[in-house]
Amino acid sequence: MTMDVAAPRADLGPSLPRAGRLGRVNWNWLGVAPFFLFAFLFLIGPVLYLVGGAFQNTEGAFTFDNIIALGSPNIVASFSLSIRLSLLSAAMGAVAGLLLAQAVILGGLPAWVRGAFTTFSGVASNFAGVPLAFAFIATLGRLGLVTVLLRDLFGINLYASGFNLFSFFGLSLVYLYFQLPLMFLIIAPALDGLKKEWREAAEILGATRRQYWQLIGLPVLAPTILGCFLLLFANAFGTLATVYALMGSGFDVVPIVLFQQIRGNVLYNPNLGYALALGMVVIMGVSNTLYLILRSRAERWQK
Amino acid sequence: MKKSFPVVPVLTALFAASFFVVPLIATFYFSLKMTRGELGFAAYASVFNSAEFLTTITYSTIASLVAILIGAVIIVPTAYWVRLKVPRLRPVVEFISLLPLVVPPVVLVFGYIRLFGSNSWLPLTTTTAGTDMLLVLGYVVLSMPYMFRAVDNGLAVIDIATLTEAAESLGASRLRTIATVIFPNVRAAIISGAFLTFSISLGEFVLASLLNRPAFGPYLVQLGQDRAYEPAALAIMSFGFTWGCMVLMQVFATRKPGQRWFPRLTSRPAQRTTA
Numbered sequence: 001m002t003m004d005v006a007a008p009r010a011d012l013g014p015s016l017p018r019a020g021r022l023g024r025v026n027w028n029w030l031g032v033a034p035f036f037l038f039a040f041l042f043l044i045g046p047v048l049y050l051v052g053g054a055f056q057n058t059e060g061a062f063t064f065d066n067i068i069a070l071g072s073p074n075i076v077a078s079f080s081l082s083i084r085l086s087l088l089s090a091a092m093g094a095v096a097g098l099l100l101a102q103a104v105i106l107g108g109l110p111a112w113v114r115g116a117f118t119t120f121s122g123v124a125s126n127f128a129g130v131p132l133a134f135a136f137i138a139t140l141g142r143l144g145l146v147t148v149l150l151r152d153l154f155g156i157n158l159y160a161s162g163f164n165l166f167s168f169f170g171l172s173l174v175y176l177y178f179q180l181p182l183m184f185l186i187i188a189p190a191l192d193g194l195k196k197e198w199r200e201a202a203e204i205l206g207a208t209r210r211q212y213w214q215l216i217g218l219p220v221l222a223p224t225i226l227g228c229f230l231l232l233f234a235n236a237f238g239t240l241a242t243v244y245a246l247m248g249s250g251f252d253v254v255p256i257v258l259f260q261q262i263r264g265n266v267l268y269n270p271n272l273g274y275a276l277a278l279g280m281v282v283i284m285g286v287s288n289t290l291y292l293i294l295r296s297r298a299e300r301w302q303k
Numbered sequence: 304m305k306k307s308f309p310v311v312p313v314l315t316a317l318f319a320a321s322f323f324v325v326p327l328i329a330t331f332y333f334s335l336k337m338t339r340g341e342l343g344f345a346a347y348a349s350v351f352n353s354a355e356f357l358t359t360i361t362y363s364t365i366a367s368l369v370a371i372l373i374g375a376v377i378i379v380p381t382a383y384w385v386r387l388k389v390p391r392l393r394p395v396v397e398f399i400s401l402l403p404l405v406v407p408p409v410v411l412v413f414g415y416i417r418l419f420g421s422n423s424w425l426p427l428t429t430t431t432a433g434t435d436m437l438l439v440l441g442y443v444v445l446s447m448p449y450m451f452r453a454v455d456n457g458l459a460v461i462d463i464a465t466l467t468e469a470a471e472s473l474g475a476s477r478l479r480t481i482a483t484v485i486f487p488n489v490r491a492a493i494i495s496g497a498f499l500t501f502s503i504s505l506g507e508f509v510l511a512s513l514l515n516r517p518a519f520g521p522y523l524v525q526l527g528q529d530r531a532y533e534p535a536a537l538a539i540m541s542f543g544f545t546w547g548c549m550v551l552m553q554v555f556a557t558r559k560p561g562q563r564w565f566p567r568l569t570s571r572p573a574q575r576t577t578a
């Protein structure tokens with residue numbers, strides 16, 4: 001849009017009365033130079049360095065070997081573990097968050113309930129990392145309060161029945177503590193955007209609640225839900241501190257493998273580490289980009 | 304249609320609320336059990352009496368504050384300048400400010416270690432001061448998406464073009480305009496972004512650990528391996544801290560420039576004074 005307007009004006013330039021500006025270079029961009037310099041040195045540069053390194057061997061010659069080495073069994077296994085964990089925790093977060101938002105916003109509950117959940121979600125979605133792992137160990141660990149209570153009061157032995165906090169499923173339950181509130185926060189505006197008229201029209205035409213959601217509500221929300229799911233996926237994929245505090249360094253999700261690689265070069269090849277970093281950035285980039293595309297698609301309904 | 308009692312929504316909300324609250328209660332209760340046979344704040348006392356806790360939390364607090372300061376100095380003039388003079392660059396600047404959401408911290412710090420390592424053109428990691436600087440700048444990068452959005456929202460509600468013209472016609476230089484006119488007007492927005500930055504960087508683990516700095520995050524992890532009750536106490540304190548940061552962030556984000564902290568005591572209905 002702005003380009004179309006700006007182009008003809010540039011052609012008219014010489015005939016403009018302000019001849020003093022003529023021939024001068026526009027120095028306005030200099031004002032943003034410090035920002036670009038900073039971003040280049042401490043954000044883009046380091047990432048480009050890794051990307052470049054991913055396509056070089058230890059002597060600095062161009063090669064695809066590192067990318068091919070990503071196909072080795074242990075690396076495929078860690079990507080697969082990361083992706084499965086992120087998918088499961090994103091799915092759990094998306095479904096639970098959507099149900100909660102639907103109940104709180106459209107379920108006819110008093111307004112303060114929504115306010116309370118919104119405030120709490122703002123905090124909980126930022127309560128990740130090491131303290132979150134501690135909280136779950138104190139709750140559902142082998143000596144955690146809930147584990148002990150269930151055993152002493154109800155005679156249910158969680159760990160004997162197959163539950164383990166320090167497992168794939170346990171970890172996704174921990175992730176749920178920040179995924180659910182995040183979903184709640186980002187899906188809420190979309191539920192507000194469901195017009196009352198649609199629901200009324202459906203009811204007048206004799207639709208049941210189920211039909212309304214199946215044929216109108218969910219299809220309208222689908223791009224938003226999918227977008228939010230991808231955001232949650234990326235959110236889980238990049239998580240390191242929570243896993244590390246809970247599982248130590250033995251649980252081989254991709255960030256942990258990279259962390260170990262930086263610490264002590266466990267892959268015996270720094271350039272393979274670069275390829276690993278590249279893989280992470282690509283996955284995060286793709287899911288975030290798709291999220292943005294889906295979000296702009298979903299906003300069609302809000303006009 | 305007759306409104307019936309919303310059974311399913313109430314149950315859903317209760318279930319979610321208990322999922323959120325039970326871990327907090329359990330952790331709090333657990334943190335009180337350090338002394339055998341009685342409930343008390345022994346774990347908290349033990350945390351506060353630990354010299355390592357005090358040094359690491361001081362280090363992380365200073366690092367976070369410096370990061371907030373540098374972030375504000377970089378982002379406020381940039382957001383201001385983009386809005387005022389080069390709106391065409393806005394998508395680019397916005398895109399860059401969102402990039403840290405795509406680059407995981409572990410990748411970022413990997414890049415730092417390699418790019419600023421011992422045999423690079425700018426060997427920052429070879430000195431303590433250089434590594435401290437990298438850590439702080441890393442926090443600036445990690446908080447950039449939030450800081451930029453907060454400041455940009457703050458700039459949206461004030462008329463920067465008019466303010467700038469007014470300052471210029473009074474003879475203020477560019478730098479003076481930014482320092483004495485724009486900064487004070489987006490102060491609330493900066494502080495709002497600052498609290499989020501603070502809550503992110505105070506307990507940050509990955510950067511601090513891989514840059515080998517004596518920060519609070521690595522101390523937390525170590526404590527989690529060595530002790531049982533102190534981590535629970537710290538988790539509760541950390542939740543309270545995050546809560547405080549988020550509340551203060553909200554307060555400052557919704558505060559208009561020049562707005563009073565408390566309504567005037569002799570307040571009259573607003574309509575009458577404006578009419």
